[in-house]
Amino acid sequence: MLTYETWDNKTREFNSDNPTKGALHVLKWAFETYEDNLVYACSFGIEGSVLVDLVHQVQPDAQIVFLDTQLHFQETYEVIEAAKKRYPSLRIKLKTPALSLEEQVKKHGDELWKVDPNQCCAIRKITPLEEELNGVTAWLSGLRREQSTTRQNTQFVNRDHRFKSIKICPLIHWTWKDIWRYAHKNNLPYNKLHNNGYPSIGCEPCTQAAINEIDLRSGRWSGTGKLECGLHQSESQ
Template sequence: MFTPSENNALDAVTAVLWKQLLSDLQLIKQQHPDATFANSLAAEDMVLQHAIATHGLNISSFTLDTGRLHKETLALLDVINSHYGIQVTSLKPNQVKVDQHVAEHGAYAFYESLELRKACCGLRKVEPLRAYLQGKSAWITGQRREQSQTRSELQKNEFDSAFQLQKFNPLCDWTLEQVWTVIRTFAIPYNSLHDQNYPSIGCDPCTRAIRAGEDVRAGRWWWEQRDSIECGLHQSPTTATTENT
């Protein structure tokens, strides 16, 4: 599966990581034929999407279309389709519930309180994800340990008690530099917002570009205290809290 051309294109350390990634994904597919990949359309996830699509792994991919994504993020879905010839399933929230929430609290209520922000995340992200994962045995994410303190103990294979299935994080020990080395080496498509100082990208109203010296996730829910940046998609392996991708 790991080709000589790939080996020759990468530096020694990244080549080892890439080879291991392909092996890990193949093993996941063997052990969990119904495993599905959560593509947040971030840089890390495009590395995983490339590996899955170019090595015949036949792992389904999905993304959470919250209804408030940047146009650049949505455009990447069309790029994936044309570049790899695959379709990423878009999970959308229950529009009736969203409309009811907006009617009651306003379109930008998430700026007003942590409770209302989590309610919005719950409707637009957590509920569609929970419904989609129901009955599946495993899912795959692009989380990395260096992304945040709550991910510092992240494991490649862990049981997701929030959604009751196995969860795989095959890039957990990769650095951001290694992610971008692979993207540039293999000319992998990526979200153009990354070129505008958006290292972490979520919904448009809840994400801003970061400033020099800021943490890579400083642009996510920037108006909140930093210990509250969570939404329910990912449960921390070391605490009872959950965090967003």
């Protein structure tokens, strides 16, 4: 098992000058290194569709978890079902929060995502992922540097202080065009909301079409000043 101190030297060996910009190389290394102690937390946006396909090529029975907040668009659940049919060997799990929406209303009031979106994310996304990563050494994420300023320093391999684990991000060098080129070339299932101006898709109450074509995440928590759900801290390590 590699220690954190050796990651920097190891990741320098990942060559991003190839068709998948290092993604397949990183995935092969990750599964060889961490084996079943590696989980992919997938949101099933377009990056997720691409990374699921790449993961399947390397580890056909990989563990994939979707944080089912019970507030997602119907289109998101449809793409998950399509992925299950296309990749039956993958272990795709929908992880729900301990509190149902009804219980959350009783405890915190109606539409918590409007009153305190950070707390809502903590209950419905962060705590469930903490539970999934408990005892797991590393996890995969589809973050790309191009997505936002908070992600521009993301490395292939990152020390994740928030979840006290290792976060591996194979797609950091991929552009928006790279993602779509791969998806169309391989006829991948994808969330149809992408066709309607939704480049970044989260929970239905907190997601709208992008209001800035340059900022792909400008439709998330619009007008609140909130940029991230809390799963991803700024990767400056």
